[in-house]
Amino acid sequence: xxxxxxxxxxxxxxxxxxxxxxxxxxxxxxxxxxxxxxxxxxxxxxxxxxxxxxxxxxxxxxxxxxxxxxxxxxxxxxxxxxxxxxxxxxxxxxxxxxxxxxxxxxxxxxxxxxxxxxxxxxxxxxxxxxxxxxxxxxxxxxxxxxxxxxxxxxxxxxxxxxxxxxxxxxxxxxxxxxxxxxxxxxxxxxxxxxxxxxxxxxxxxxxxxxxxxxxxxxxxxxxxxxxxxx
Amino acid sequence: xxxxxxxxxxxxxxxxxxxxxxxxxxxxxxxxxxxxxxxxxxxxxxxxxxxxxxxxxxxxxxxxxxxxxxxxxxxxxxxxxxxxxxxxxxxxxxxxxxxxxxxxxxxxxxxxxxxxxxxxxxxxxxxxxxxxxxxxxxxxxxxxxxxxxxxxxxxxxxxxxxxxxxxxxxxxxxxxxxxxxxxxxxxxxxxxxxxxxxxxxxxxxxxxxxxxxxxxxxxxxxxxxxxxxxxxxxxxxxxxxxxxxxxxxxxxxxxxxxxxxxxxxxxxxxxxxxxxxxxxxxxxxxxxxxxxxxxxxxxxxxxxxxxxxxxxxxxxxxxxxxxxxxxxxxxxxxxxxxxxxxxxxxxxxxxxxxxxxxxxxxxxxxxxxxxxxxxxxxxxxxxxxxxxxxxxxxxxxxxxxxxxxxxxxxxxxxxxxxxxxxxxxxxxxxxxxxxxxxxxxxxxxxxxxxxxxxxxxxxxxxxxxxxxxxxxxxxxxxxxxxxxxxxxxxxxxxxxx
Numbered sequence: 001x002x003x004x005x006x007x008x009x010x011x012x013x014x015x016x017x018x019x020x021x022x023x024x025x026x027x028x029x030x031x032x033x034x035x036x037x038x039x040x041x042x043x044x045x046x047x048x049x050x051x052x053x054x055x056x057x058x059x060x061x062x063x064x065x066x067x068x069x070x071x072x073x074x075x076x077x078x079x080x081x082x083x084x085x086x087x088x089x090x091x092x093x094x095x096x097x098x099x100x101x102x103x104x105x106x107x108x109x110x111x112x113x114x115x116x117x118x119x120x121x122x123x124x125x126x127x128x129x130x131x132x133x134x135x136x137x138x139x140x141x142x143x144x145x146x147x148x149x150x151x152x153x154x155x156x157x158x159x160x161x162x163x164x165x166x167x168x169x170x171x172x173x174x175x176x177x178x179x180x181x182x183x184x185x186x187x188x189x190x191x192x193x194x195x196x197x198x199x200x201x202x203x204x205x206x207x208x209x210x211x212x213x214x215x216x217x218x219x220x221x222x223x224x225x226x227x228x229x230x
Numbered sequence: 231x232x233x234x235x236x237x238x239x240x241x242x243x244x245x246x247x248x249x250x251x252x253x254x255x256x257x258x259x260x261x262x263x264x265x266x267x268x269x270x271x272x273x274x275x276x277x278x279x280x281x282x283x284x285x286x287x288x289x290x291x292x293x294x295x296x297x298x299x300x301x302x303x304x305x306x307x308x309x310x311x312x313x314x315x316x317x318x319x320x321x322x323x324x325x326x327x328x329x330x331x332x333x334x335x336x337x338x339x340x341x342x343x344x345x346x347x348x349x350x351x352x353x354x355x356x357x358x359x360x361x362x363x364x365x366x367x368x369x370x371x372x373x374x375x376x377x378x379x380x381x382x383x384x385x386x387x388x389x390x391x392x393x394x395x396x397x398x399x400x401x402x403x404x405x406x407x408x409x410x411x412x413x414x415x416x417x418x419x420x421x422x423x424x425x426x427x428x429x430x431x432x433x434x435x436x437x438x439x440x441x442x443x444x445x446x447x448x449x450x451x452x453x454x455x456x457x458x459x460x461x462x463x464x465x466x467x468x469x470x471x472x473x474x475x476x477x478x479x480x481x482x483x484x485x486x487x488x489x490x491x492x493x494x495x496x497x498x499x500x501x502x503x504x505x506x507x508x509x510x511x512x513x514x515x516x517x518x519x520x521x522x523x524x525x526x527x528x529x530x531x532x533x534x535x536x537x538x539x540x541x542x543x544x545x546x547x548x549x550x551x552x553x554x555x556x557x558x559x560x561x562x563x564x565x566x567x568x569x570x571x572x573x574x575x576x577x578x579x580x581x582x583x584x585x586x587x588x589x590x591x592x593x594x595x596x597x598x599x600x601x602x603x604x605x606x607x608x609x610x611x612x613x614x615x616x617x618x619x620x621x622x623x624x625x626x627x628x629x630x631x632x633x634x635x636x637x638x639x640x641x642x643x644x645x646x647x648x649x650x651x652x653x654x655x656x657x658x659x660x661x662x663x664x665x666x667x668x669x670x671x672x673x674x675x676x677x678x679x680x681x682x683x684x685x686x687x688x689x690x691x692x693x694x695x696x697x698x699x700x701x702x703x704x705x706x707x708x709x710x711x712x713x714x715x716x717x718x719x720x721x722x723x724x725x726x727x
Binding site: 003017035063075086087088089094096098125128133136137142152156 | 271424426429513668677
């Protein structure tokens with residue numbers, strides 16, 4: 001059979017394709033629907049949080065920080081409850097990372113504040129002596145791209161039925177509605193309202209002035225995203 | 231009928247040899263910079279505060295991985311394909327104007343793609359998925375490049391004179407099919423410009439942005455099915471294709487066992503794809519998938535070692551060649567690193583080991599003993615073998631080649647030993663508890679302790695880069711400094727002709 005295949009490239013290629021394809025089918029497909037369901041308490045990202053998530057991705061924060069707490073005592077002691085599949089239902093893409101040069105960030109919103117992040121992003125070694133993380137000073141001046149985050153909200157709402165503007169069940173039995181604008185202008189207004197809350201806790205005068213002018217520096221969006229990780 | 235040997239046309243092979251060298255230098259240089267950024271954070275602002283956004287670790291890291299994978303390695307794969315393909319199929323590219331056109335188109339479109347990747351990654355345009363960072367416009371370009379290569383590959387096979395496909399061709403076909411399947415499924419994404427809102431506005435935000443069709447755990451599963459198997463079909467399969475051709479040619483020895491090559495090929499094809507789950511041990515993917523990933527990773531030792539042992543036994547009775555020829559040294563040490571790396575990988579895939587190794591530098595070390603010791607050595611060896619035949623000139627300096635070999639070997643050894651120590655140290659410190667059951671170390675303790683190992687790793691990487699620059703110089707001088715030979719250079723023995 002093998003000799004015959006080696007003289008018939010078409011059938012050889014078909015044979016290879018069959019052999020390499022069915023592992024994926026067996027491993028990925030059976031659990032696909034199950035793994036897409038959110039757990040109670042998981043809500044979609046708000047406009048500003050999603051904008052911040054884009055800042056996180058733009059700077060490949062995931063190259064050094066994981067977002068996956070493994071079920072070991074040492075990890076739950078350090079980072080909080082271990083990760084549940086449904087908590088990631090609105091994460092497109094997933095940001096688990098593959099390397100922890102810095103600590104895990106999946107629940108960083110539980111134990112770090114806006115103020116801490118502001119100081120740390122400006123001068124990591126000043127906050128954590130010995131840190132090898134670079135400073136991200138440009139985030140204090142670069143303007144965040146709210147429009148693209150809004151376009152992504154629209155896309156996931158249309159194609160994947162992500163529940164924006166709909167009640168989402170919370171752990172305490174209440175319901176939370178994550179708003180998404182009906183127009184670009186409305187989306188920007190929503191993001192700015194969130195940004196004002198963050199900026200109120202910040203010290204950098206240029207950032208405060210920018211938000212007062214109606215602009216959103218990248219750092220504000222990023223902090224909104226990091227605060228949302230709980 | 232005239233009885234003379236075929237003349238092969240190496241135009242496209244030469245083009246890809248060029249990008250192999252250039253993109254190799256770029257990728258490895260960025261790698262060395264990254265290594266020193268971890269040891270000395272001041273290197274993040276190497277070009278000043280103003281350009282820090284483009285020189286800091288996180289922005290450069292995808293550029294390093296993609297430059298060495300899609301730049302250096304894939305150029306090397308194609309350089310060897312456009313050389314090996316013709317020779318084992320006994321047909322010249324010059325015989326078909328169409329195939330020649332496709333080959334050149336393949337190269338130039340690839341070059342456009344490379345430029346787009348470099349610019350977009352520096353700007354921070356990325357999907358964040360490892361080795362699949364490119365946004366949809368570049369993904370489409372990559373698919374086009376890939377299809378053009380496929381047309382050329384099967385076109386050349388279609389007009390072949392040698393009816394039986396040599397082992398290397400099996401592996402090139404598998405590379406084509408495997409990457410095509412993986413890349414397509416992992417990059418399923420919806421451009422956000424397609425969305426329309428209630429106000430009727432569309433085309434909102436950045437036109438190139440897209441959102442993954444998979445979310446969370448599914449996205450992770452598809453990504454590591456891709457990520458792991460991109461290693462299979464980029465770093466293993468095509469490199470095995472190379473060694474099956476170049477080692478017998480250079481040494482003049484016939485492949486030790488045809489049956490072993492059959493077993494390893496079909497075994498590798500079947501087993502490799504199951505093992506992706508070992509990247510997701512103790513994550514939120516179902517336990518049975520993790521266990522499957524773990525078990526198949528261990529089984530993977532068989533086909534991997536099958537190929538490597540087949541190569542080493544090909545040298546049976548001819549071991550004096552290892553001492554005599556720097557080129558054979560590269561290939562034999564490459565096979566050895568392949569064995570080493572394919573044993574180390576399964577060890578890391580065992581759940582209890584993975585609990586310590588995952589997220590640490592040991593993984594980085596594993597990748598690099600594979601790519602520096604196996605992929606890099608094999609591609610350089612292939613180019614060293616091809617250069618005299620492609621340029622019709624003897625290699626410029628054999629002693630430079632031998633020096634390069636030892637410098638780079640030292641570099642690889644420093645790299646993986648330091649990363650072993652760093653990884654295990656970090657993994658053990660993360661999980662250490664004191665006598666009261668509290669965590670023994672804060673996270674920063676586990677960072678600062680790594681400084682010496684990061685420094686040693688940087689030096690190891692630098693040595694490898696220096697060796698690669700010697701390789702580039704040797705290739706350049708071979709092209710330009712030596713007199714042109716009248717006839718094609720003969721191989722070591724009649725068997726290798």
